[in-house]
Amino acid sequence: MxxxxxxxxxxxxxxxxxxxxxxxxxxxxxxxxxxxDDSPALVARAAAENPRIKMIRHAKNRKLGGTLRTGFAAAxxxxxxxxxxxxxxxxxxxxxxxxxxxxxGADLIAxxxxxxxxxxxxxxxxxxxxxxxxxxxxxxxxxxxNFSFKLMKREVLEAIELRSEGSLIDAELIxxxxxxxxxxxxxxxxxxxxxxxxxxxxxxxxxFKILAELVRLYPxxxxxxxxxxxxxxxxxxxxxxxA
Numbered sequence: 297m298x299x300x301x302x303x304x305x306x307x308x309x310x311x312x313x314x315x316x317x318x319x320x321x322x323x324x325x326x327x328x329x330x331x332x333d334d335s336p337a338l339v340a341r342a343a344a345e346n347p348r349i350k351m352i353r354h355a356k357n358r359k360l361g362g363t364l365r366t367g368f369a370a371a372x373x374x375x376x377x378x379x380x381x382x383x384x385x386x387x388x389x390x391x392x393x394x395x396x397x398x399x400x401g402a403d404l405i406a407x408x409x410x411x412x413x414x415x416x417x418x419x420x421x422x423x424x425x426x427x428x429x430x431x432x433x434x435x436x437x438x439x440x441x442n443f444s445f446k447l448m449k450r451e452v453l454e455a456i457e458l459r460s461e462g463s464l465i466d467a468e469l470i471x472x473x474x475x476x477x478x479x480x481x482x483x484x485x486x487x488x489x490x491x492x493x494x495x496x497x498x499x500x501x502x503x504f505k506i507l508a509e510l511v512r513l514y515p516x517x518x519x520x521x522x523x524x525x526x527x528x529x530x531x532x533x534x535x536x537x538x539a
Contacts, residue, residue: 297328298357300381301335307383308342308349314387318394324349326381327367330357335381359505361458361465368453376453380444385485393447396483403452403478406470407445409487422503433510434471434517439482442466452478459513462505468517477522 297304308324315322328336328351336353343349352366364378375397377390385407393405412420427438442463456472458465474480 297326297331297335297339297381298363299331299333299335301331301333301338303382304335305338305342307381308339310383311379311387312346312348314390317388318391321373322348323371323373325367325370326351327363327370328353329359329363330354359461359502360463361460361468361509364465365458368458371450371453374450375447376450377447378444384443384488385445386488389445389485390447393445393483396481397447397449400481401479402481404446404448404470404473404480406440406480406482407443407447407485408440408482409443410484411487412440426506430467430471433514434467434474436470436474436480438467438470441470443485443487445485446470448473452476459516460509462509463502464506464509464513467510468513471517475517475520475522 300307304326308326311324315324326339326349328339330353336351339349339351343351350370352370354363354366358366367378368376375394377393379385379387389407393407396402397405412423423440423442427441430436430438430441443466446466446469452473455476455478456469458468458472460468470480
């Protein structure tokens with residue numbers, strides 16, 4: 297969350313509604329990336345009314361990657377979903393994504409926008425070339441690598457180290473999870489472009505940071521280190537004698 301006073305209360309209400317519907321136990325972790333508007337006060341008020349909501353505040357702005365890393369580190373449940381505070385999708389799709397994870401056996405469900413034309417031709421072109429670049433470099437058909445719907449099992453986050461501070465974080469997450477041998481599925485979602493507030497994710501500085509971090513982290517993201525099965529637990533002495 298960064299300066300989302302116009303969106304955050306509605307986003308929280310929609311998230312609580314979906315989580316109450318699809319989860320017996322849940323938490324909502326909001327990472328405030330040094331907002332300068334009233335959004336932290338609005339979240340604090342919501343957290344006072346619902347103890348399942350908690351807020352972590354950055355003293356200085358750390359951009360998307362730093363914010364997500366803080367949120368992932370604070371998450372405690374078995375399944376983790378991340379989304380932006382401006383509600384780019386209906387949180388109710390959580391039910392369909394959980395079902396897809398169950399049916400396919402996937403460890404991570406990555407959403408992609410069914411229709412991107414509403415956000416303007418410039419961002420659509422950026423996305424097209426960026427998805428192609430990531431696919432060319434790392435060999436996986438990424439339909440919408442930077443879309444903020446990633447539903448994953450906790451062990452995915454425990455198995456990889458994320459280092460990006462900027463918007464490369466989505467690609468780093470997907471690529472490193474794939475290289476560790478986790479199963480990834482993609483599902484198409486209805487996309488709701490922002491109608492309140494200001495997006496900070498497609499400026500030239502953001503794009504430059506993505507490319508700079510891609511150069512820096514490329515060798516690490518290329519490394520393949522599949523998970524090794526855990527050795528079988530030693531059998532009790534009694535069982536060994538009886539065998």
